[in-house]
Amino acid sequence: MQFKRRIGLILLWLAPFALAFAAANKNDPYLVVLRGAGNMTLVAVSIAIAIVLLRRGHWRRCTGRLLVVLWCLPPLLMSAAHLRFELRKHDVLHASRVEARQLGPHFIVGYSSFSEVAPLAEQGLIGGMYITRHNIRRRTVDELRIEIAALQDKRRAAGLPPLIVTADQEGGIVGHLSPPLTKVPALATLAELPPEQRKEKAEEFGRTHGRELAALGVNLNLAPVLDLKPPVRRNRLDFHTLIGQRAIASDPAVVGEIASAYVQGLEESGVGATLKHFPGIGRVRTDTHHFAANLDTPVEELEASDWRPFKEVLARSRAALMVGHVTLTAVDPDRAASHSRRVVQGILRDKWNYQGIVMTDDLVMGAIYQHDVCRAVLEAMNAGVDLLLVAYDGAQFYRIFDCALEASRQGRLDVTALGASETRLGRALLATEP
Known part of the structure; x- marks a missing residue:
């Protein structure tokens, strides 16, 4: 049980980095399979985990605050990537x-x-x-x-x-x-x-x-x-x-x-x-x-x-x-x-x-x-x-x-x-x- 808990804790810290990378590069051809429903799922999971961490009081500890911020990064980075895409698209269409x-x-x-x-x-x-x-x-x-x-x-x-x-x-x-x-x-x-x-x-x-x-x-x-x-x-x-x-x-x-x-x-x-x-x-x-x-x-x-x-x-x-x-x-x-x-x-x-x-x-x-x-x-x-x-x-x-x-x-x-x-x-x- 202790081993599983450690593995879960490691994943909790590593996963937001992987999701943040995917979010920032959402428009890359290699990530085309994530477009649409995949991107929405990524955002929903990130927000849900951030909310759970907040409800469990992680914000009161320094490391907990860092973890919450990390899980907030994927939606923010995805929004930025989407904005860049839309601005470029607007420039082309106009x-x-x-x-x-x-x-x-x-x-x-x-x-x-x-x-x-x-x-x-x-x-x-x-x-x-x-x-x-x-x-x-x-x-x-x-x-x-x-x-x-x-x-x-x-x-x-x-x-x-x-x-x-x-x-x-x-x-x-x-x-x-x-x-x-x-x-x-x-x-x-x-x-x-x-x-x-x-x-x-x-x-x-x-x-x-x-x-x-x-x-x-x-x-x-x-x-x-x-x-x-x-x-x-x-x-x-x-x-x-x-x-x-x-x-x-x-x-x-x-x-x-x-x-x-x-x-x-x-x-x-x-x-x-x-x-x-x-x-x-x-x-x-x-x-x-x-x-x-x-x-x-x-x-x-x-x-x-x-x-x-x-x-x-x-x-x-x-x-x-x-x-x-x-x-x-x-x-x-x-x-x-x-x-x-x-x-x-x-x-x-x-x-x-x-x-x-x-x-x-x-x-x-x-x-x-x-x-x-x-x-x-x-x-x-x-x-x-x-x-x-x-x-x-x-x-x-x-x-x-x-x-x-x-x-x-x-x-x-x-x-x-x-x-x-x-x-x-x-x-x-x-x-x-x-």
């Missing part, structure tokens, strides 16, 4: 028309509810949306289709270009809208088939995805994966990238062949493709969803292997290109490729003469978000990245857009780069219109 029209087209945002995303779409604060499993949970395909159409109607009424509507339908373990959409096998399952058969099946997979996504209102699929299959097992802390299960093959020729056929099937259905994750994460053992990662391979070796599928598919299609949050150390050791001018402008635009759409991987991923995300946003836009993706936690859009807003107001955005990007986006939108 951006001028000129600011919204200049910056908004460059952002793709995930969302949870129509009421949350409608003002962003209507005011031109975003250029597109990311649709995933929570958007279709407990809903029919028709309900989501009607919602997307309603948002497009708002865009037309406001005199704005159509939204780019994206989804993550790779096949295999990444098919965030399946079910209810058809669950297509991973493209990797085709690698061992005879060439003609795998080409035919890959086109069929692309047409299946394209037909269903187009019917829903999605016009850009974040697929296929062109990273080469890793030669060795990845780090045990790779919880989310799982590229070994998503990559098509280790042979660049096979990857290019299957991916080209898949993209052709998608485009025939009126849906664009997105090649990912340049400069390639097959050789990287670290999960960029959580940690920074380096790609230390010489450029000459990457040109001869990992980059061959990217070049091949880009030459045969209108595909967009997603740049990952891995640092290509031979080109730019100081920043991830997703916001490196040396990579985006130097390699993709100048060396490869690629003038299509370049987008970042999700900026909410730990490799970027847990560092200087404002620096990443500024550098990405100045590097000629066209679309910045805020997918996993759409609430982070306000922080990330505010970074761009502040940079614009301080005159740190490259207006020439933004103008060139606007032209590329305009061409892409015209190509997707029926």
Whole structure:
């Protein structure tokens, strides 16, 4: 009994520190599971324990007063965090028309509810949306289709270009809208088939995805994966990238062949493709969803292997290109490729003469978000990245857009780069219109 009492006393002193940390960081993507009911429970528990301590007379002792204060901290810190979020949100929603029209087209945002995303779409604060499993949970395909159409109607009424509507339908373990959409096998399952058969099946997979996504209102699929299959097992802390299960093959020729056929099937259905994750994460053992990662391979070796599928598919299609949050150390050791001018402008635009759409991987991923995300946003836009993706936690859009807003107001955005990007986006939108 004495032992249990000591444990309880220790927890009584330690718990408020843990709750205070969670409260102060309530808007962090890692704590998204606590939003709503979780936050309310945290506040209620803290206040209840503080009241119990007061009623039991702890306020009369010095240590007791300290304990009561500690249990009052979580609600106060949560209120402060919520106020910061609301002030930032207010600043974004009240951006001028000129600011919204200049910056908004460059952002793709995930969302949870129509009421949350409608003002962003209507005011031109975003250029597109990311649709995933929570958007279709407990809903029919028709309900989501009607919602997307309603948002497009708002865009037309406001005199704005159509939204780019994206989804993550790779096949295999990444098919965030399946079910209810058809669950297509991973493209990797085709690698061992005879060439003609795998080409035919890959086109069929692309047409299946394209037909269903187009019917829903999605016009850009974040697929296929062109990273080469890793030669060795990845780090045990790779919880989310799982590229070994998503990559098509280790042979660049096979990857290019299957991916080209898949993209052709998608485009025939009126849906664009997105090649990912340049400069390639097959050789990287670290999960960029959580940690920074380096790609230390010489450029000459990457040109001869990992980059061959990217070049091949880009030459045969209108595909967009997603740049990952891995640092290509031979080109730019100081920043991830997703916001490196040396990579985006130097390699993709100048060396490869690629003038299509370049987008970042999700900026909410730990490799970027847990560092200087404002620096990443500024550098990405100045590097000629066209679309910045805020997918996993759409609430982070306000922080990330505010970074761009502040940079614009301080005159740190490259207006020439933004103008060139606007032209590329305009061409892409015209190509997707029926």
